[in-house]
Amino acid sequence: MIEVTNIHKSFGDNHVLTGIDAVFEPGKVSLIIGGSGSGKSTLLKCIVGLHQPTQGKVFFDGQEFTRMSFEEKVPIRKEIGMLFQNSALFDSMTVEQNIVFTLDMFTEMSKQEKIERANFCLERVNLAGKNDLYPSELSGGMKKRVGIARAISMNPKYLFCDEPNSGLDPATSILIDELIQELTDEFKCTTVVVTHDMNSVMGIGDYILFLFKGQKYWEGSNQDMLKSDNQELNDFVFASPLMKAARDTIKP
Numbered sequence: 001m002i003e004v005t006n007i008h009k010s011f012g013d014n015h016v017l018t019g020i021d022a023v024f025e026p027g028k029v030s031l032i033i034g035g036s037g038s039g040k041s042t043l044l045k046c047i048v049g050l051h052q053p054t055q056g057k058v059f060f061d062g063q064e065f066t067r068m069s070f071e072e073k074v075p076i077r078k079e080i081g082m083l084f085q086n087s088a089l090f091d092s093m094t095v096e097q098n099i100v101f102t103l104d105m106f107t108e109m110s111k112q113e114k115i116e117r118a119n120f121c122l123e124r125v126n127l128a129g130k131n132d133l134y135p136s137e138l139s140g141g142m143k144k145r146v147g148i149a150r151a152i153s154m155n156p157k158y159l160f161c162d163e164p165n166s167g168l169d170p171a172t173s174i175l176i177d178e179l180i181q182e183l184t185d186e187f188k189c190t191t192v193v194v195t196h197d198m199n200s201v202m203g204i205g206d207y208i209l210f211l212f213k214g215q216k217y218w219e220g221s222n223q224d225m226l227k228s229d230n231q232e233l234n235d236f237v238f239a240s241p242l243m244k245a246a247r248d249t250i251k252p
Contacts, residue, residue, distance in 0.1 A: 001025055002047065002158065002190050007056035009042055016042045017214045020056070026157075026190045029181060029204045033195060034211035035236055040194045041085075041162055043211065047192065048080060048160055049073060060158065078106050081156030081189075085163040087147035089135040095122070096131035099150045106154060121149035125179060141172035145179070152183060159189040165197045177203050198237065201225070210236070 007020040017039045024030040032040045045051040047058050058065045060076050089098050099118040103109055122128055125145040135143060144164060165173035181204045184191040201208060205222035210233050218233045225237060
């Protein structure tokens with residue numbers, strides 16, 4: 001479980017986050033949604049330690065992550081899998097090398113064990129046999145899947161995904177969502193996803209945290225969201241005719 005309490009983040013005079021509280025539970029896919037500039041990615045970076053909050057605390061299973069030294073954070077970081085928005089693959093490395101890179105950094109596995117683990121992860125994301133390809137030879141969806149394979153290479157307890165469907169066509173986006181859900185169930189991860197994709201929200205959103213102007217304006221399940229009277233949430237979610245139609249099937 002991950003808990004954030006009273007998180008604030010400022011960059012100079014720019015107050016990006018103000019007093020965010022949330023609990024992300026294991027075995028569930030939690031989504032952080034909101035418009036551009038609402039603070040979604042900043043909150044994610046505060047949780048994983050890429051940003052230090054100006055104020056507030058982050059707990060990983062009761063351990064206060066924000067007060068730890070760099071060395072003290074290492075055991076928790078080994079349990080974190082991260083999929084970045086642009087996949088963040090190394091262009092000069094093959095698919096296999098990109099996955100093994102993480103294992104080189106954090107494990108004492110033998111070379112053969114690392115290759116076997118890479119093969120397992122590639123098979124898990126339906127990319128078996130693509131070991132020797134370079135990122136330039138991959139489609140956008142394949143790059144995302146390689147990023148996920150690398151993220152799960154350490155058998156993570158916590159899985160973070162920043163805009164996993166960005167730049168993908170609808171069919172591929174659905175496949176990525178299904179993969180995230182399957183991996184969450186399989187590994188019992190505490191999964192946190194930043195997204196603006198309403199198909200993802202309705203498809204895999206066990207818990208939704210809605211940010212508006214750097215503040216928490218609503219939280220609940222995707223089904224609760226369809227019945228909410230929160231005006232800011234409704235303005236964001238139901239801008240799409242498809243989502244309006246979904247709400248109309250729920251509300252009398």
